[in-house]
Amino acid sequence: xxxxxxxxxFEGRKPDEADAAKALPCPCxxxxxxAALYHVPSIPVHxxxxxxxxxxxxxFPRRDLQLAFCDSCGFLFNQIFDEAVMSYSxxxxxxxxxxxxxxxxxxELAREIAQACSAHGKHVLEIGCGKGEFLRELCRISGATGxxxxxxxxxxxxxxxxxxxxxxxxxxxxxxxxxxxxxxxCRHTLEHIASVQKFVRSIREGIGSRTDPWxxxxxxxxxxxxAEGAFWDIYYEHCSYFSPGAHARLFRAEGFDVTDLRLxxxxxxxxxxxxxxxxxxxxxxxxxxxxxxxxxxxAKSFPSRVRIVQDEWRERVRSASAEGKxxxxxxxxxxxxxxxxxxxxxxxxxxxxxxxxxxQGKFMPGAGHRVIAPSALVAxxxxxxxxxxxxxxxxxxxxxxxxGLKPEISAxx
Ligand SMILES: [Zn+2]
Numbered sequence: 001x002x003x004x005x006x007x008x009x010f011e012g013r014k015p016d017e018a019d020a021a022k023a024l025p026c027p028c029x030x031x032x033x034x035a036a037l038y039h040v041p042s043i044p045v046h047x048x049x050x051x052x053x054x055x056x057x058x059x060f061p062r063r064d065l066q067l068a069f070c071d072s073c074g075f076l077f078n079q080i081f082d083e084a085v086m087s088y089s090x091x092x093x094x095x096x097x098x099x100x101x102x103x104x105x106x107x108e109l110a111r112e113i114a115q116a117c118s119a120h121g122k123h124v125l126e127i128g129c130g131k132g133e134f135l136r137e138l139c140r141i142s143g144a145t146g147x148x149x150x151x152x153x154x155x156x157x158x159x160x161x162x163x164x165x166x167x168x169x170x171x172x173x174x175x176x177x178x179x180x181x182x183x184x185x186c187r188h189t190l191e192h193i194a195s196v197q198k199f200v201r202s203i204r205e206g207i208g209s210r211t212d213p214w215x216x217x218x219x220x221x222x223x224x225x226x227a228e229g230a231f232w233d234i235y236y237e238h239c240s241y242f243s244p245g246a247h248a249r250l251f252r253a254e255g256f257d258v259t260d261l262r263l264x265x266x267x268x269x270x271x272x273x274x275x276x277x278x279x280x281x282x283x284x285x286x287x288x289x290x291x292x293x294x295x296x297x298x299a300k301s302f303p304s305r306v307r308i309v310q311d312e313w314r315e316r317v318r319s320a321s322a323e324g325k326x327x328x329x330x331x332x333x334x335x336x337x338x339x340x341x342x343x344x345x346x347x348x349x350x351x352x353x354x355x356x357x358x359x360q361g362k363f364m365p366g367a368g369h370r371v372i373a374p375s376a377l378v379a380x381x382x383x384x385x386x387x388x389x390x391x392x393x394x395x396x397x398x399x400x401x402x403x404g405l406k407p408e409i410s411a412x413x
Contacts, residue, residue, distance in 0.1 A: 028077070028197055028250050031070060034069065034071070035068060037299055039064065039065070043366070044060045045237075046087075047334035047365060050362040051365060057369075063080075067241070069299040070246075074245055074246040074249070074296070075250075095133065095356060095358070101391055106133065107137060119138065122182035124144050124146040124185055125147050126147070127189060128149070128150055131153065139165045139166050147181070148167070149168070151171055182214070183213065183214045184206075184213060186216070187218040188218060204256065207276045216274075218264075218270065218272075219272075220241070221263055222246075226298040226299060229305040230413055231310055231342050232335040232336075233338070238334075243291050244261050244272075246291075247270050248261050251272065252282045255279075255281065259275060261286045266391040317345060320348075320383070325383035327350060328351050328384075329352045330353045331352070331354065331388030336364065337364055341366035352372070353374055374399050377400070378404070384408045389413070390411040390412070397409055
């Protein structure tokens with residue numbers, strides 16, 4: 001979603017052939033009780049990048065991913081993550097704001113944060129602000145000022161409204177000195193950072209002795225991913241995966257009080273409000289935090305569950321393709337890349353549809369599928385549309401209907 005800030009100061013673990021056999025310390029709690037539970041070979045190292053030809057897309061760098069689970073804190077991480085291959089730039093197109101469903105959610109969340117943090121007249125720092133849409137909205141509705149930092153920030157004609165209240169730095173966030181912000185916002189960024197404990201510690205240190213700033217994080221919920229066998233939500237750009245409890249445990253251990261923790265956007269995202277405390281750690285007190293035993297159970301059963309889900313989708317696509325059906329995937333983001341490359345799909349899928357005009361005409365890293373606009377489906381009507389996020393199903397059905405198309409629609413999850 002938001003373009004990730006990837007602080008170069010936070011070195012990741014170097015990939016090591018022997019990593020799989022070793023119990024690596026957990027990057028979230030520092031404990032030693034970690035074990036591998038899922039392996040995906042040869043997937044593109046980025047999934048939000050725009051490529052200009054199918055050849056370039058197929059030649060895109062790949063690595064293996066190996067997900068490990070920490071029995072002590074419920075955190076999941078790619079234990080063979082190779083930070084050296086990651087590079088984030090303005091070529092990233094992660095914005096979901098072209099979807100009405102997403103746009104409405106972002107507006108509602110901005111209102112909620114403005115109210116919860118009494119943002120009027122305050123200064124907001126957003127680490128990993130992407131193209132800045134959310135920060136602009138938050139400052140516009142609340143009268144706050146803002147500073148957004150993101151290496152993938154880019155100004156596009158037509159995308160940006162002039163707003164003196166908000167400034168941007170096109171770079172990685174680097175901890176240096178004390179924050180002057182009253183609200184520190186970090187949305188869909190923590191999952192891109194390998195050394196999560198070190199990162200959260202740096203935020204706490206940046207706040208110093210003040211206890212009044214709000215710290216608001218939004219991160220995908222990995223408990224749902226484990227429970228659903230949602231392999232499309234596991235991809236290389238995400239090296240860190242949190243359940244609500246694992247998320248809160250990290251912040252509590254690093255000197256924050258977690259004041260609110262909730263699931264949003266069809267229970268896909270964790271939204272966490274926290275405030276620094278003078279002396280840490282703090283004790284758990286929210287219902288959603290109590291999930292360690294549940295996570296241990298889900299981690300144990302995940303390998304067999306994910307295999308079943310993958311086999312079902314592979315079979316479904318292959319048999320529809322064998323019947324001569326034209327199949328498209330709707331969603332040219334990370335979920336789409338993961339779905340196609342994890343299942344090894346190629347010519348079975350005719351194209352990938354995306355409402356973001358900056359993605360259209362480009363190619364998906366991995367198998368090199370072309371990204372087209374919804375209107376392009378009229379010339380080549382699909383028989384089956386696979387929706388990469390069930391929350392967009394109604395919006396997509398409406399769009400197809402308006403185009404006079406009546407394909408079968410099937411959503412993952
Ligand atoms: Zn841990």
